[in-house]
Amino acid sequence: MTDPKNFDVIIIGGSYAGLSAGMALGRALRTVLIIDSGLPCNRQTPHSHNFITQDGEKPKVIAEKAKAQVLKYNTVKFLNDLAVDGKKTEKGFTITTKAGELFGAKKLIFATGVKDIMPNIEGFSACWGISVIHCPYCHGYEVKSEKTGILANGDAALHYAQLLRNWTKDLTIFTNGKSTLTPEQTEKIDKHAIPIIEKEIAQLKHENGTISQIVFRDHSTFNLKAIYSRPDFEQHCNIPEILGCELTEQGLVKVDLFQKTSVASVFACGDNASPLRSVSNAVAAGGLAGAMVNNIMTEEEF
Incomplete structure (x- = not known):
């Protein structure tokens, strides 16, 4: 990597889906930047269940363990920041963060989750x-x-x-x-x-x-x-819409069976693209997205 601000893939969202995608890509020797603002939607949940090998574990512990494992792959970097804008370029995409940093990538994966809208009920x-x-x-x-x-x-x-x-x-x-x-x-x-x-x-x-x-x-x-x-929700990140990604009637990012969005080279996985909101589903979707991105890149490069 001659320029540390350019990557093969930028993953926006560093919880379960994003980290899973990062692991798949790190193991495929891709240069990856994971950008995460540190506000997962399940941050109040005391324990995670129905996830084999992790049943009953605290969500934060699962995420911290996952992050440590992903960052053992030295082509994967993690940035604590908030992605606020994205643009299509001749070489791929640029992402701007709240701190004013600019990063480039050939492919994007959005694992940004959703923001639950709390009803007007005290407590x-x-x-x-x-x-x-x-x-x-x-x-x-x-x-x-x-x-x-x-x-x-x-x-x-x-x-x-x-x-x-x-x-x-x-x-x-x-x-x-x-x-x-x-x-x-x-x-x-x-x-x-x-x-x-x-x-x-x-x-x-x-x-x-x-x-x-x-x-x-x-x-x-x-x-x-x-x-x-099941309260109403909205997308936690509007960059997919800025880039032209189609949403479903329910307000989810529309993806195919391989986590591809309606915009070429842009993928989405986890709660932002699925009504099945669980840790295990997010991990599975992230792993699939990472593998599919690498597969496409290998075909383009061959």
């Missing part, structure tokens, strides 16, 4: 990832058979109700306002004796993120141990 953000959870495969075993809420409406409420009965029969749906469930959906839920409460929620009472009670706007309360919710 929700403090409980997010701890006792307000989104995925039963990640967290359901730890709250199995407990008194559990579903904060959702319409199709999402029905889907959660169907799925979560496998972990607990003590379920209650909170629509936080008028239900948008269809009569057919409501009938199906009623068959399984799952109450639907339409009161607006004012607060989640908790201690250090562990929920104990829902407080409604009419001051009534409901005791429970956990609540499932």
Whole structure:
């Protein structure tokens, strides 16, 4: 590397997907820069589950171990900074960081995740990832058979109700306002004796993120141990859109089976491109993206 600011690949996002992509590329002898701002979406989650060999480990510990292993490959560099802009060039791309640094690469991988938009409910953000959870495969075993809420409406409420009965029969749906469930959906839920409460929620009472009670706007309360919710989200990084990458109807970066975006030489992996938000899925997608980028480069260079 004659110029340390030029790389084969820049990976934006240095959590599980980005580090996995970095390992694949480092092992392929590619020069790689991983840029990460240090704010993973699961930073409040106390333990990671359903990831073989790492079940029950703290997410931060998994990430730190992964980073140490990836950086053993001396062609991989890690920068603590925030990527704020990207441009297409004749040789590939340039990325500008918040600190004002400029880097060039032939290929880009975005592993930037998404930013969850917290609802206007006091205590929700403090409980997010701890006792307000989104995925039963990640967290359901730890709250199995407990008194559990579903904060959702319409199709999402029905889907959660169907799925979560496998972990607990003590379920209650909170629509936080008028239900948008269809009569057919409501009938199906009623068959399984799952109450639907339409009161607006004012607060989640908790201690250090562990929920104990829902407080409604009419001051009534409901005791429970956990609540499932999937809040709205937005892309954590808008550079893919700046470069012209297509998004799906759900707001994810659109990719094919090989993690390619709609823009040549730009790839995306992890939560920003998949509704399956889990550590194991992010690692798998990152490894695939790294391998596919290297494969394309070998074909171009041959």
